[in-house]
Amino acid sequence: MILYGLKNCDTCRKALKKLPDCQLSDVRAEGVPETVLTDAFAQFGDRLLNTRSTTWRGLSAEDRDRPPLELIGEHPALMKRPLIKTEDALYLGWDKSTQAALGVA
Structure with a gap:
């Protein structure tokens, strides 16, 4: 399981604490593989872009009018965090539904 996020992001830290087997991939330092970003955008659409x-x-x-994937490619911190990739699924954010889907109480 890979968590794409920022090492200084409080939400990413909370997720990592609950998912000890998860590996952090810092999007500023390492970026996000293009295939993962494309799949995430196909699944989540504009929700992938953190407009807050x-x-x-x-x-x-x-x-702001540029395509979301182009913006995230240039400014990785614009991606909503965390983006969690398991073997067969992607999860965006760290809300109760994501936690339940990953079996975290």
């Missing part, structure tokens, strides 16, 4: 982040608020209106 300080990075988003710092973008110009022109930049």
Whole structure:
């Protein structure tokens, strides 16, 4: 299981604490494989883009109109976190439904 996120993100830290067998892939340092991003965008659509982040608020209106995958490629912190990849599924965020699906109480 791989958690794509940021090592300094509180939500990612909470998820890692509950998922001890999960490996962190820091999106700023390592990026996200293009196939994973494409699959995540196909499944989650625009929800993959974190429009509440300080990075988003710092973008110009022109930049905000660019395709989400292009923006995430340039600014990995714009991806909603965490993105968790298991052998057969992707999960976005760390809400109760994600926790239940992963068997975390």
